[in-house]
Amino acid sequence: MSILIGRDTRVIVQGITGRDGSFHARSMKEYGTAVVGGVTPGKGGQAIDGVPVFDTVAEAVKATGANCTAIFVPAKGAAAALAEACDAGLPLIACITEGIPVLDVIEQSRKIARAGARLIGPNCPGLITPGAAKVGIMPGRIHLPGNIGVISRSGTLTYEVVWALTLAGMGQSTCVGVGGDPVIGTKFVELLELFEADPGTAGVVLIGEIGGDDEEKAAEFIRSSMKKPVASFISGRTAPPEKRMGHAGAIVSGGRGTAEAKVEALKSAGVPVADRPDQVPVLMSEKLSGVRGGSAR
Amino acid sequence: MKLHEYQAKELLREHGIPVPEGRVARTPEEARALAGEIGCPVMIKAQVLVGGRGKAGGVKMAKDPAEAFSLAKAILGMKIKGIEVQQVLVARAVDITSEYYVSLTVDRASKSIQCIASASGGMEIEEIAVKEPQKIVRFTVDPEGGLERGAHFDSLARAFGAGPVPEQAWQIVSGMYRLFTGKDCSLVEINPCALTPAGSLVAADAKVILDDNALFRHPELEKYRSAEEYGADEMDARSQGLSYVEMDGTIGCIVNGAGLAMATMDLIKYFGGSPANFLDVGGSSNPEKVLHALRIISKNPRVTAILINIFGGITRCDDIARGILMAKEKLAIPVPLTIRLIGTNEKEGRALLQAAGVGAFTELTEAVQAVVKATPRERARA
Numbered sequence: 001m002s003i004l005i006g007r008d009t010r011v012i013v014q015g016i017t018g019r020d021g022s023f024h025a026r027s028m029k030e031y032g033t034a035v036v037g038g039v040t041p042g043k044g045g046q047a048i049d050g051v052p053v054f055d056t057v058a059e060a061v062k063a064t065g066a067n068c069t070a071i072f073v074p075a076k077g078a079a080a081a082l083a084e085a086c087d088a089g090l091p092l093i094a095c096i097t098e099g100i101p102v103l104d105v106i107e108q109s110r111k112i113a114r115a116g117a118r119l120i121g122p123n124c125p126g127l128i129t130p131g132a133a134k135v136g137i138m139p140g141r142i143h144l145p146g147n148i149g150v151i152s153r154s155g156t157l158t159y160e161v162v163w164a165l166t167l168a169g170m171g172q173s174t175c176v177g178v179g180g181d182p183v184i185g186t187k188f189v190e191l192l193e194l195f196e197a198d199p200g201t202a203g204v205v206l207i208g209e210i211g212g213d214d215e216e217k218a219a220e221f222i223r224s225s226m227k228k229p230v231a232s233f234i235s236g237r238t239a240p241p242e243k244r245m246g247h248a249g250a251i252v253s254g255g256r257g258t259a260e261a262k263v264e265a266l267k268s269a270g271v272p273v274a275d276r277p278d279q280v281p282v283l284m285s286e287k288l289s290g291v292r293g294g295s296a297r
Numbered sequence: 298m299k300l301h302e303y304q305a306k307e308l309l310r311e312h313g314i315p316v317p318e319g320r321v322a323r324t325p326e327e328a329r330a331l332a333g334e335i336g337c338p339v340m341i342k343a344q345v346l347v348g349g350r351g352k353a354g355g356v357k358m359a360k361d362p363a364e365a366f367s368l369a370k371a372i373l374g375m376k377i378k379g380i381e382v383q384q385v386l387v388a389r390a391v392d393i394t395s396e397y398y399v400s401l402t403v404d405r406a407s408k409s410i411q412c413i414a415s416a417s418g419g420m421e422i423e424e425i426a427v428k429e430p431q432k433i434v435r436f437t438v439d440p441e442g443g444l445e446r447g448a449h450f451d452s453l454a455r456a457f458g459a460g461p462v463p464e465q466a467w468q469i470v471s472g473m474y475r476l477f478t479g480k481d482c483s484l485v486e487i488n489p490c491a492l493t494p495a496g497s498l499v500a501a502d503a504k505v506i507l508d509d510n511a512l513f514r515h516p517e518l519e520k521y522r523s524a525e526e527y528g529a530d531e532m533d534a535r536s537q538g539l540s541y542v543e544m545d546g547t548i549g550c551i552v553n554g555a556g557l558a559m560a561t562m563d564l565i566k567y568f569g570g571s572p573a574n575f576l577d578v579g580g581s582s583n584p585e586k587v588l589h590a591l592r593i594i595s596k597n598p599r600v601t602a603i604l605i606n607i608f609g610g611i612t613r614c615d616d617i618a619r620g621i622l623m624a625k626e627k628l629a630i631p632v633p634l635t636i637r638l639i640g641t642n643e644k645e646g647r648a649l650l651q652a653a654g655v656g657a658f659t660e661l662t663e664a665v666q667a668v669v670k671a672t673p674r675e676r677a678r679a
Contacts, residue, residue, distance in 0.1 A: 020611070023611075024611075075510065076513060099510045100510060101481050101508055101510045101511035101514075102403055102481075102483065102508050102511075103403075103478065103481055103508070103511065104511075106403070106408050106409065106440055107440060109408055110408060110439075110440075110441065125610065137610055137611055138610055139610050139640055139641050142640070152556070153556065154554060154555065154556020154557065155556065155557075155610060156552075156554030156556065156557040156608045156610060157556030157559075157560050159557075159608045159610055159640065160557055160560070160608055160661060163608075163639070180555060180556070182403060182405045183403065183405055209555075209556050209559060210559070212406075213405075213406070217406075233560070235556050235557075235559035235560040235563060236559040237563045237566070238544075238559070238562045238563050238565075238566045238572055239562070239575070240542065240544060243575075244542075245540075245542060245555055245558070245559055246540040246554075246555025246556075246558060246559075246577040247555040247556070248509075248510065250555060250556075250559070254421070254422070254423045255423055275567055276564060276567065276662060277560060277661065278660070278661070278662050
């Protein structure tokens with residue numbers, strides 16, 4: 001079991017003829033994902049590795065029955081791509097693109113929410129249900145099917161933690177990169193809610209970083225509404241204030257959004273926070289064995 | 298992109314917001330001439346992109362052009378938080394009866410634009426929030442609906458009181474909102490928003506930050522870019538597509554991905570070392586980027602060891618290995634290099650390095666412990 005994506009996910013790739021789009025469409029397909037189509041305006045009728053290309057999202061959805069899109073369109077055209085995906089009625093939109101103007105993200109994420117659809121990202125690695133479907137850019141082979149949910153604001157740091165989990169024999173139900181921008185479609189709390197309800201997930205790993213207060217809000221939700229155990233890692237303890245650390249959303253500003261405040265909030269909600277990425281599996285398995293009265297896994 | 302006060306005020310003026318008359322001077326002579334044209338008393342204000350100008354002595358009032366000359370002479374060239382003042386704003390001094398605060402920012406949580414207003418201004422909003430939280434009014438504006446005369450006006454009036462002042466505040470906030478949405482800002486702040494004895498509100502000081510991601514659609518704002526926001530090395534890194542922030546430690550870091558780059562710095566600290574920088578080589582797999590990254594870090598005289606940490610996803614380990622070997626050939630890297638390589642095309646990358654006699658770790662923890670050990674005068678914790 002999993003959340004958001006699985007074997008019945010049928011993906012189209014917007015921007016499939018681009019350098020990144022074509023590379024990752026192939027990689028998703030090789031992982032076993034049903035990549036049923038691609039979209040690049042003006043290139044309809046072509047095929048990329050056997051995947052048919054359409055001029056518009058609406059045409060692609062109509063012809064393929066797609067229920068998910070991965071957006072690789074460059075930042076300048078990304079807002080239009082998001083709008084098109086929403087108008088075509090796709091229920092799940094993963095936007096990998098980095099560098100979209102924040103006012104565009106606000107407008108499109110509101111539109112998507114109003115339509116009852118879900119946006120993951122932007123500026124994110126996408127999501128993966130190991131062994132079933134990959135909608136994004138993460139290396140598939142570091143994952144292992146299992147029952148740990150993973151949510152994160154980062155890309156490669158997620159790989160680091162997922163790899164540690166896999167080495168420890170702790171497989172993952174679904175891993176979701178929510179994105180590194182200040183405004184994102186889906187936040188930690190919404191995903192925690194989905195994992196809490198998913199019978200295939202036993203515990204959740206939350207990987208946060210400096211900036212904003214999504215980790216604090218997650219801590220509040222875990223305290224009030226979650227029975228499943230959560231373990232965490234927060235990056236940016238050494239980051240200087242008022243400096244953007246790569247991600248547009250990773251900034252300590254006016255004394256707010258510090259790693260200390262996030263670690264404190266999580267700990268006070270009973271969430272252990274690892275000092276090192278490789279300690280996450282240890283904390284998770286301690287939490288799980290505590291929950292199950294000493295019988296881990 | 299952060300703007301100087303005089304640039305921010307230029308944008309405010311273009312959006313119909315009252316701003317005290319003023320222009321920028323680069324020499325004491327220019328300041329004296331401007332003081333004569335504008336009419337004294339004038340404020341002489343250092344134009345630097347850091348806070349605390351007033352406390353540092355960078356903001357003074359001149360009663361006549363001669364004093365404007367001498368004050369500008371003292372302020373130009375002074376260093377505020379390490380940044381040399383190269384220009385001053387010469388602006389008409391306004392009498393102030395009371396000071397308000399008003400700003401627009403992006404509210405991450407509600408995905409809207411947030412307006413913060415306060416009946417007390419002149420200090421940082423964080424300070425107001427601590428000292429007089431009851432005076433702060435916050436409301437969010439749905440960007441699809443825009444400002445609404447009804448509810449939003451009432452909220453503003455709670456900060457700006459009764460009489461004709463709230464109407465002026467409304468006009469100012471409307472202008473700020475047009476600026477915010479029209480030019481893709483991430484902050485528009487007027488502080489203090491000053492009430493004069495004549496009963497007029499004016500923007501006595503202002504801050505504007507632009508959304509870097511949206512600059513492509515505002516070529517007219519490129520003229521505001523200044524070299525001061527980022528150090529020379531940071532500018533150099535940006536031009537090569539690298540994300541770089543200099544810090545004060547001794548271990549140089551090159552990492553792919555911002556979250557992992559921060560975690561790597563944290564881990565260096567955890568094991569008793571200190572990071573010299575944040576550097577994200579980004580997602581694309583270009584050997585040249587590694588070369589540029591190593592060149593920039595090698596220039597930092599404080600660096601006594603370098604750690605390269607790559608978890609290949611989009612980034613391919615063999616491309617990174619090629620970059621490292623290229624750098625070793627082209628640059629004289631004067632300090633020990635520790636490499637951690639894992640992920641996409643790891644086998645190929647490792648083989649390339651091995652053929653050149655260069656070793657690489659697989660596990661991050663081991664690599665960090667090794668680089669801390671390789672750093673003189675810093676003891677490893679493990």
